[in-house]
Amino acid sequence: MASSEKEKHWMGFDLGGTKMLAQIYDENWKVIAKEKKRTKPGTTERQGVDRIIDTIKVALKKAEMTAEDLKGIGIGCPGPIDMDNGILMDLPNLGWEAVPLREQVSKELGCPVAILNDVDAGTYAEYRMGAAKGSRCAIGVFAGTGIGGGCVYQGEILRGAKISAFEIGHIQVMSNGPRCGCGQRGCLESVASRLAIASQSARTAYRGDAPNLLAHSGVDLSKIRSGALSSSIEKGDKAIEEIIIEASRYIGIAIASVVNLISPEVVILGGGLVEAMPDLFVPTVLKSANKRVMPAYRDSFKVVPAKLEDDAGVLGAALWAEHRLS
Amino acid sequence: MASSEKEKHWMGFDLGGTKMLAQIYDENWKVIAKEKKRTKPGTTERQGVDRIIDTIKVALKKAEMTAEDLKGIGIGCPGPIDMDNGILMDLPNLGWEAVPLREQVSKELGCPVAILNDVDAGTYAEYRMGAAKGSRCAIGVFAGTGIGGGCVYQGEILRGAKISAFEIGHIQVMSNGPRCGCGQRGCLESVASRLAIASQSARTAYRGDAPNLLAHSGVDLSKIRSGALSSSIEKGDKAIEEIIIEASRYIGIAIASVVNLISPEVVILGGGLVEAMPDLFVPTVLKSANKRVMPAYRDSFKVVPAKLEDDAGVLGAALWAEHRLS
Numbered sequence: 112m113a114s115s116e117k118e119k120h121w122m123g124f125d126l127g128g129t130k131m132l133a134q135i136y137d138e139n140w141k142v143i144a145k146e147k148k149r150t151k152p153g154t155t156e157r158q159g160v161d162r163i164i165d166t167i168k169v170a171l172k173k174a175e176m177t178a179e180d181l182k183g184i185g186i187g188c189p190g191p192i193d194m195d196n197g198i199l200m201d202l203p204n205l206g207w208e209a210v211p212l213r214e215q216v217s218k219e220l221g222c223p224v225a226i227l228n229d230v231d232a233g234t235y236a237e238y239r240m241g242a243a244k245g246s247r248c249a250i251g252v253f254a255g256t257g258i259g260g261g262c263v264y265q266g267e268i269l270r271g272a273k274i275s276a277f278e279i280g281h282i283q284v285m286s287n288g289p290r291c292g293c294g295q296r297g298c299l300e301s302v303a304s305r306l307a308i309a310s311q312s313a314r315t316a317y318r319g320d321a322p323n324l325l326a327h328s329g330v331d332l333s334k335i336r337s338g339a340l341s342s343s344i345e346k347g348d349k350a351i352e353e354i355i356i357e358a359s360r361y362i363g364i365a366i367a368s369v370v371n372l373i374s375p376e377v378v379i380l381g382g383g384l385v386e387a388m389p390d391l392f393v394p395t396v397l398k399s400a401n402k403r404v405m406p407a408y409r410d411s412f413k414v415v416p417a418k419l420e421d422d423a424g425v426l427g428a429a430l431w432a433e434h435r436l437s
Numbered sequence: 438m439a440s441s442e443k444e445k446h447w448m449g450f451d452l453g454g455t456k457m458l459a460q461i462y463d464e465n466w467k468v469i470a471k472e473k474k475r476t477k478p479g480t481t482e483r484q485g486v487d488r489i490i491d492t493i494k495v496a497l498k499k500a501e502m503t504a505e506d507l508k509g510i511g512i513g514c515p516g517p518i519d520m521d522n523g524i525l526m527d528l529p530n531l532g533w534e535a536v537p538l539r540e541q542v543s544k545e546l547g548c549p550v551a552i553l554n555d556v557d558a559g560t561y562a563e564y565r566m567g568a569a570k571g572s573r574c575a576i577g578v579f580a581g582t583g584i585g586g587g588c589v590y591q592g593e594i595l596r597g598a599k600i601s602a603f604e605i606g607h608i609q610v611m612s613n614g615p616r617c618g619c620g621q622r623g624c625l626e627s628v629a630s631r632l633a634i635a636s637q638s639a640r641t642a643y644r645g646d647a648p649n650l651l652a653h654s655g656v657d658l659s660k661i662r663s664g665a666l667s668s669s670i671e672k673g674d675k676a677i678e679e680i681i682i683e684a685s686r687y688i689g690i691a692i693a694s695v696v697n698l699i700s701p702e703v704v705i706l707g708g709g710l711v712e713a714m715p716d717l718f719v720p721t722v723l724k725s726a727n728k729r730v731m732p733a734y735r736d737s738f739k740v741v742p743a744k745l746e747d748d749a750g751v752l753g754a755a756l757w758a759e760h761r762l763s
Contacts, residue, residue: 190733191731191733191734200733201732201733246598247597247598248597248598260698262698262699264590264595264597269590269699270699270700271573271574271590271696271699271700271701271702272572272573272574272700272701272702272737272738273700273737274700274733274734274737275698275699275700276733277698277699278697278698278731279697279698281694281697281731282608282694282697282698283610283690283693283694283729284609284612285612286610286611286612286614286623288612293731293732294732295729297612364609367609368607368608368609368694369698370597371604371605371607371608372586372588372601372603372604372605372608372695372698373588373595373596373597373601373603373699374596374597374598374599374600374601375597375598376597376598403609403621405517405604405607405619406527406619406620407516407517407526407527407600407602408517408600411598411599411600412598
């Protein structure tokens, strides 16, 4: 029994809007086996949960394991999570609401499960093994199509009454600013996400002020990805660089509010946008945040790029399972 | 020895910009003795600390005690505090900086001392004995001449890397808004503090749109106190009521950002402004915050008026000393 105990493993699972990914880790947090499936939109919650369980089973099969060989599974999901009860509260992209995911998965597989927000998972991975290792209070800001945030406080994911997803993307940074997907105006996400930047850039390209972007991506928002923005700047599109700098300044304003509230030591910047242009984002965000915080908090925090790769979310989910379920 | 141990008491101390107050509590947290002194501006830090110690000694004398009869002293101070090291970091009103208050006071009196931010102290008192009793995550927003904030998270005062004063008053709520005392623009404090409201009200009165306020207080900001505002509204100054409602809306916007980040169960509203007009502030703040939070957080929190009197700060400091030093 003792030796079979030793061989048990942790699994991380990342439930994304477009794909789901299960990874089994060895004791050094190297990936032993993985399985990826497309997240099918328009399915019922039950079908979705079945698909999650399927993905887990295929990963187990690849590793020649059964669920009995797992110490536990950590599942990172978008949106707000009721962590106490393992409930996925709201997943508008898939039309899911109040899914008791922890219970459903652990019942089916017979092993312990922990559920957390995916951005919290990424931040937790950076805290355990990446850019915020050992810090007392770290926040993660991940700018991609939207802007997500996470916070690890004294070794735990910060959450309030019941839920928390540290929604820094929905701090208001511009009074009467652009409409945000959440229904409000002027949220950070509405002025500094990839989508916000792409729409400004497309307008600029359409006017003829960003010839390289226009030649490469046209004015189709779905084509103006982070890489396209970064190469248009490299080729000399000054107007696009200015749009990125302005977005970075707004990210700095939102971070300043967080610093004034909870005084993190480390702010991790990640996500597709930042990964494509770290040298543009990181110093501009730091400067803007540092300028805006109260004097006592000036230079009290670092802004660093995320260290872990794309897998931060799934790794963080597994690490969190280890932390919570050990 | 055991019986003398039983008779030991906790002391709370509130270091304010204009007065300092020491109170000794019995085991039911009733005040046994107190001493109040004016806080003298323009003194050196050493003179200031001596005056604090003096005030404590007079309170002890009134109670016919010595410092040996104290289990410990909690001292609430304005501004950011390094709680790990008991250092008062910045008190611009008095020109003090980096004062190692805990060490100085405990050395002189020979009893344990804990230092905390005064708004944190007030919030902690509400958590222990007032409007937020037993909650997992409570924030306090105290609107007076300025706007201070505090947060009690899982029974502890929330603080980040080293310092935190939960400076909700310096969240930006208006892009390019009025200049704030901190040097920035559009901070909550610059649009919704008593001073911000008084200056708008004075302008309105000067223009002839608030006859009751004009008759009672003129256009002198130092005379437009919370009580004057409230009675001008009672007498029919609609324009002043609108100014208060607008300020409440901005407080709601800042609270929405905090809810999106840490999801408190309870938001305590206190301070002179709110105490003078709770029926105007509390519902407007709740409505505005609830409207602005992300859907998952809607109706996830209460907004309640502070329950404890003026003494919340000094009581909270004593309660915190008990919590930290027991």
